[in-house]
Amino acid sequence: MRVMRRYSPLLELSDFANELLGANSQRNISGFTPAVNTREDEKSYYIEVDLPGVKKEDLNVDFDKNHISISGERKYKNETKEEDYYKSESFFGKFSRSFSLPDSVDADAISAKFEDGVLNITIPKVAPKIAKKIEIE
Template sequence: MLVTRHRNPTNTNNTKRFDLINEFFNALETQNSEEPREVFDFIPAVNTRESDDAYYIELDLPGIKKEDVEISIDKNILTIKGKREVKREEKKDDYYRVESAYGTFARSFTLPEKVDTENIRASSEDGVVEITIPKLKVEKDTTKKIEIE
């Protein structure tokens, strides 16, 4: 019997190994030095942007309740942690199916010094958490020339 094997270059063991290595280093990257060294189950996608008045961080957290997300700031390091516990159950006459997804995540960001940490706000809509970090108002140049008498 002749068996023909087709190789898919995107589905090799080498690719899988690199995916695991990337996942490991991405997990380490998200941790601040004061956190215990653990590998998190997933890393949410993040978008950051800046305006004249604030910095914005958006995290994609589909299916995660806002009660399961914790946002904190310590020494200008903003940390977002959370967990996902999704259980989908489907019962029919001829079958029963349960799909579960569990995991934790954490992302940390070092903020610039000139931010208003007392007025950071967060909101959640359609699985996207947006954090608004206001900038401190910087006074215009108030240099005044003093004449020598």
């Protein structure tokens, strides 16, 4: 039986994108990309990563040559329900996000805190060197 629906260009684009990307139920268990918020003030850069369902021991934060990398895994929950049908819309899998940083960061003072499914990284800035005139003796 074919269901009729009103024509909508946006809905058609959405259907096309889903077909192109192969979006289906298998995609839910194959990829997870956490949402990230970044900001800065006079003293530091801040990275906030939403990681619901991820355990602290499944996270890594690395800094190397002005790049900070955040990686980890949200593991699939093996649940079986015999009596009911259910649909899982949660994404699982490994993830990695990297950010380039300017030379003006204090790599030794970078800190990370994981609480309530949110990873907060603080990257302090180094005070800029002030230009000055050098007296010749």
